[in-house]
Amino acid sequence: MKNKENTKGRIQLMVARILVYAVLIVLSILCLFSFYMLIINATRSNAQLQGGFAALPQGHFLENLRNAWTDASINIPRGMLNSFFIAATTAILTTYFSALTAYGIHAYRFKLRKALFTFILAVMVIPPQVSAAGYVQLCYKFGLTNKFWPLILPGIAAPVVFFYMKQYMESVLPMEIVEAARVDGSNEFRTFNTIVLPMLKPAIAVQMIFSFVSSWNNYFLPSLLLTKAEYKTVPIMIAQLRSADYSKFDMGKVYMFILLAILPVLVVYIILSKSIIKGVTAGSVKG
Helix, strand or coil: CHHHHHHHHHHHHHHHHHHHHHHHHHHHHHHHHHHHHHHHHHCCCHHHHHCCCCCCCCCCHHHHHHHHHCCCCCCHHHHHHHHHHHHHHHHHHHHHHHHHHHHHHHHCCCCCHHHHHHHHHHHHCCCHHHHHHHHHHHHHHCCCCCCCHHHHHHHHCCHHHHHHHHHHHHHHCCHHHHHHHHHCCCCHHHHHHHHHHHHCHHHHHHHHHHHHHHHHCCCHHHHHHCCCHHHCCHHHHHHHHHCCCHHHCCHHHHHHHHHHHHHHHHHHHHHHHHHHHHHHHHHCCCC
């Protein structure tokens, strides 16, 4: 009787495992299908794209690449360089200063500590578009248009990143380590940079990739502040291509540009991917 129950339990476990794997495979296919179709469409000509759906690649990849890369109306290499500079700088500054703020609230006990923490969390629920009009007006007033810093500096104040770092510190950063460093004569910045930051590598990797992707895909503020061609970013150029004259509209070139725009994000993700799963799981468990 006991053997039958054990066999039945193993069969149920195996069936459940098969179902889980089947669902994961289906979800993976759905997630990758759009990326696959992007690659396929980047190999098709404008006439083929207007002809309808095709599941197999065609022979216009190099032609679309050449047309997109040498387009006279936009400068794709410059646009990708602009976007990369803004996104990389924003990601680095956002993660560093958010971690520093989280460390200040985690490691110090002061009167307004809880009120400050609550205020930062309250800022999370305010949509960025609410303050965008006033911020854009301010930038125009002080001549900060067609500059990258007005797009980078606001990213330093990132309540979501701060909250994640704070929760992660509570799970991996015992105060005994900080106290020991203080007893040894280490100042606070040295303690943070040499002891705390290395312990936060998984969380930093996660937030850097999120911040990089968010800044890379940002269209709203750059479209309002960047008007000169040499300062435009990738999302602005894609919108510019899509709004071209219909008689000159080339969907193959647009798909190729979108594919090129995704590649830097994939490279950054691959570089930081080893720490992402560890950071997500460890950051969600409070020790």
